[in-house]
Amino acid sequence: MKKLLHIIATPRGDRSRTLQVSRAFLEAFRTTHPEWNVEELDLFKEKLPPLTVERVDGKYVLLSGKELPVELKGAWEEILRHIERFLAADGYLISTPMWNFGVPYVLKHYLDVIVQPRGLFRYTPNGVEGLAKGRKMVIMTSRGGDYSTAPASTMDFLEPYLKAVFNFVGITELTFVNVQPMDALGPQVRDSKISAACESAQALAWKF
Numbered sequence: 001m002k003k004l005l006h007i008i009a010t011p012r013g014d015r016s017r018t019l020q021v022s023r024a025f026l027e028a029f030r031t032t033h034p035e036w037n038v039e040e041l042d043l044f045k046e047k048l049p050p051l052t053v054e055r056v057d058g059k060y061v062l063l064s065g066k067e068l069p070v071e072l073k074g075a076w077e078e079i080l081r082h083i084e085r086f087l088a089a090d091g092y093l094i095s096t097p098m099w100n101f102g103v104p105y106v107l108k109h110y111l112d113v114i115v116q117p118r119g120l121f122r123y124t125p126n127g128v129e130g131l132a133k134g135r136k137m138v139i140m141t142s143r144g145g146d147y148s149t150a151p152a153s154t155m156d157f158l159e160p161y162l163k164a165v166f167n168f169v170g171i172t173e174l175t176f177v178n179v180q181p182m183d184a185l186g187p188q189v190r191d192s193k194i195s196a197a198c199e200s201a202q203a204l205a206w207k208f
């Protein structure tokens with residue numbers, strides 16, 4: 001069985017607009033991809049390890065090309081478990097709203113945990129090599145306003161940030177579905193944007 005890891009970065013459960021679109025994706029995905037398992041990682045329910053000085057020290061040790069010393073191994077266990085879980089997936093669905101023009105803090109925290117040398121990337125004489133290569137990703141985002149055109153688009157740090165991080169770790173087959181505006185123009189516009197996004201999401205699921 002292949003595995004799709006669904007990473008959730010909204011705390012709003014059934015009331016989430018982002019998850020409404022992700023559910024349309026998953027429904028189509030499950031029908032068209034029976035050989036895939038879907039596993040959920042809900043970042044608002046997960047107790048992510050804080051980036052303490054020991055954990056940060058470990059990152060610098062690995063960056064210098066050395067092995068983790070025994071005294072840091074305990075502190076790094078949880079980080080390694082999260083990296084392993086991420087790399088065990090063959091594809092990803094990320095569901096995230098825009099919070100203050102970027103990602104909600106739990107998603108930033110998760111990325112700070114898993115984007116580690118020897119885990120998700122390594123330095124080579126030819127530059128950085130991403131270690132999560134060959135995996136596909138779909139990113140559902142929803143936003144209160146509409147950032148699809150200038151000048152508002154210059155305030156969208158969500159899409160460029162996620163694109164940069166995942167490209168850095170080798171994930172280049174990455175598609176965004178940005179559902180917007182969810183709050184600025186009222187419920188009618190919101191509902192029609194969600195319906196259109198659900199259709200795009202289903203089409204993406206078929207060809208994933």
Ligand SMILES: Cc1cc2nc3c(=O)[nH]c(=O)nc-3n(C[C@H](O)[C@H](O)[C@H](O)COP(=O)(O)O)c2cc1C
Nearest residue numbers: 010016017018097098099100101142143144145182
């Ligand atoms: C803490 C917080 C910060 C937000 N910041 C922004 C923002 O910077 N820009 C924006 O357009 N909407 C912002 N919003 C609105 C959400 O992006 C929008 O309502 C989204 O559809 C919520 O998604 P969800 O229902 O999946 O949680 C913010 C909402 C919250 C709760």
